[in-house]
Amino acid sequence: MTDTTFRKQPTEAETRPGKKTVEPINPTTGGETTVEPPFSDYEKVNGQPYLVDHFKLGDSWQEKIGGFSEEIKTIDVYLANQIKHGKIDNSVEAVREALKKVEKLCGADKTERTTMRIEKIAAYAEFLNKTMDIDYNNFKYGH
Numbered sequence: 001m002t003d004t005t006f007r008k009q010p011t012e013a014e015t016r017p018g019k020k021t022v023e024p025i026n027p028t029t030g031g032e033t034t035v036e037p038p039f040s041d042y043e044k045v046n047g048q049p050y051l052v053d054h055f056k057l058g059d060s061w062q063e064k065i066g067g068f069s070e071e072i073k074t075i076d077v078y079l080a081n082q083i084k085h086g087k088i089d090n091s092v093e094a095v096r097e098a099l100k101k102v103e104k105l106c107g108a109d110k111t112e113r114t115t116m117r118i119e120k121i122a123a124y125a126e127f128l129n130k131t132m133d134i135d136y137n138n139f140k141y142g143h
Helices: 039-046 050-054 069-084 092-106 114-140
Strands: none
Touching: 039 050, 039 069, 039 092, 050 069, 050 092, 069 092, 069 114, 092 114
């Protein structure tokens, strides 16, 4: 027969009842929790579209020369249509996942410059918007 121990004798620290401290899950300075707004309200809450923050464009995205206002608008319209037709949820996380899929489909690599990625995604989003309109009109006219 072997000498096998099945139980471990509790130490003094384990048996002594102690005062447990409970830490708040998401503490903030004002006692408020930060809630991420839906994609459709992101611009109202943060003052700029989500895509500006996603691509880290800063304040220069609205400039006439070298800005991305048209491209951001095109991609934003595509994502809003996806939400409107129920293809994705109205959340920033769902939009982030949709952008990953579009980047993969159009061949935009994360190692590319941001300007090239935005141009490719905008062109692909414009194409997808047009094909969505064709599908909608086809359904509308009964074919």
